[in-house]
Amino acid sequence: MTDTEPDPTREHTHDVVIVGxxxxxxxxxxxCARGGLETVVFDRGRSSIRRCAHLENYLGFPAGIDVETFYDLMHEHAETAGCEVLPDLVESVERTDDEEGFRVTPQEGEPVTARRVVxxxxxxxxxxxxxxDDAAMFExxxxxxxxxxxxxxxxxxxxxxxxxxGLYVASPSDEADTQAIMVAGRGARVAHRVVADARIDDGWWEDVADGVDWVRREAELDDEWADRDRWVEWFDDYYGGDAPVDPDSDRFRRIRAAAVDDSLSSYVSPETIDERAAAGQEALAAHLDVDRIVAAVDAETLLDHVEDELIxxxxxxxDTVEASE
Known part of the structure; x- marks a missing residue:
């Protein structure tokens, strides 16, 4: 075994390796990263999207967006979510000796192991x-x-x-994968399956493993649903009857606690909403040309914005003074 080979007696170095x-x-x-999985993305730097002269139909960019800025934003988003992004070409993916995962060998860096590969x-x-069987995988x-x-x-x-x-394919697929927004949707769908399968490995069952990644306004929680016991009661009513797990078992109670925690943590305060909105706009602004921003905003709009910020x-x-009194 060379110095660059992962120690086969250790746990996998990552939960998920994504090639591309x-x-x-x-x-x-x-x-995957937001679902709690330790994720690494290998990017060889020659994604097919770079053949596009200007991305004009990706929702959220009314005048389109230049491909280099979009590419940088994609990678920054992945890293912010918790991914490690490595600029390397994957040469081979092989089964580990125990058949419980994969050994991924890049062109330049060290090999890594993972339970799942996308x-x-x-x-x-x-x-x-x-x-x-190559006859099944290749045509x-x-x-x-x-x-x-x-x-x-x-x-x-x-x-x-x-x-x-443990092997998943987001691209190529039988769907039209020449439109960036459709390809991104395919990646999200596949990752949703990966997260659910990882939860099932941890004792969850299919119905409850199929979670939703979103946040909601804290104001939507009325007095009844602000009570954790109400969520526990709902979980028992919704899943207890058909669950392939004994409702009195430690496994059921453990998964119920984790699912309730997920539900409650999805509600955020107005302050958190404002903080995240500001962080999102700042992250986007960091990739924009300052002179173009100034030229696009007329003086009256700018003054209105400053006045609103002061208010x-x-x-x-x-609010701070009232809270301290």
């Missing part, structure tokens, strides 16, 4: 050869009078699962 740092890979990475790159898929097509093999885009199911346990700041000061 384009829209599919970064989207999958965000959801393929999220449109290039030929050679790095996966040998994980399954032969004739082009220019020559027969050529390529990864079968229909190999994975709708949710990215494949016949190889909000004064309101915060008054």
């Amino acid at each position: 740092g384009g829209p599919a890979g970064c989207s999958a990475g965000v959801f 393929a999220a790159t449109r290039y030929d898929g050679e790095y996966m050869r040998g994980l399954d 032969t097509r004739e082009r220019d009078g020559e027969e050529r093999e390529r990864f079968d885009s229909e190999y994975a199911g709708h949710d990215g699962r494949t016949p190889v346990e 909000r700041e004064r309101a915060r000061e008054l």
Whole structure:
């Protein structure tokens, strides 16, 4: 064993390895990392989206966005969510000796191991050869009078699962994966499946493992639902009857506690909403040209904005004084 090989007696170095740092890979990475999985994204730096001259149909950018800025924002989002993004090309993915995970070998860096791997790159898929019967994973097509093999885009199911346990495919897929927003959606769907499967490995069952990643306003919690016991009661009523787990077991109680914690933590205060809104705009502004921002904002709009900020700041000061009295 070389110095660069992971110690096979240790736990996997990551929960999830994602091969590809384009829209599919970064989207999958965000959801996996936010789902509590230690995630690494390998990006060879040549995502197919870079062939696009200007991205014009990605929702949220009315005038479009230049590809380099979009690319940087994708990677920053993945890293902010908790992913490690490595600029390296994956050469091979192999089963570990115990068949409980995968060994991922990049071109330049050290090999890593992971319980799950998500393929999220449109290039030929050679790095996966040998994980399954090649006749199932690859298809032969004739082009220019020559027969050529390529990864079968229909190999994975709708949710990215494949016949190889722990291997998922976000791209290529049988869906149209030439539009960035559709590819990102595919990555999110596959990651949703990955997170659910990881929870099932931890004792959850299918119905309750299928969680939702969002936050809600704290004001929506009325007196009844602000009480943790009410959530416990709801969980027992909703899942207890059909759960494939004894409702009196330690496993059921453990999963119930985790699910209730997830539900309650999804409600955020007005202060947190304001903080996150400001952080989101600041993160976006960091990628924008200052001169263009100034040129796009007329003087009257700028003065109105400053006045509104002063009013909000004064309101915060008054709230602080009242709270201290």
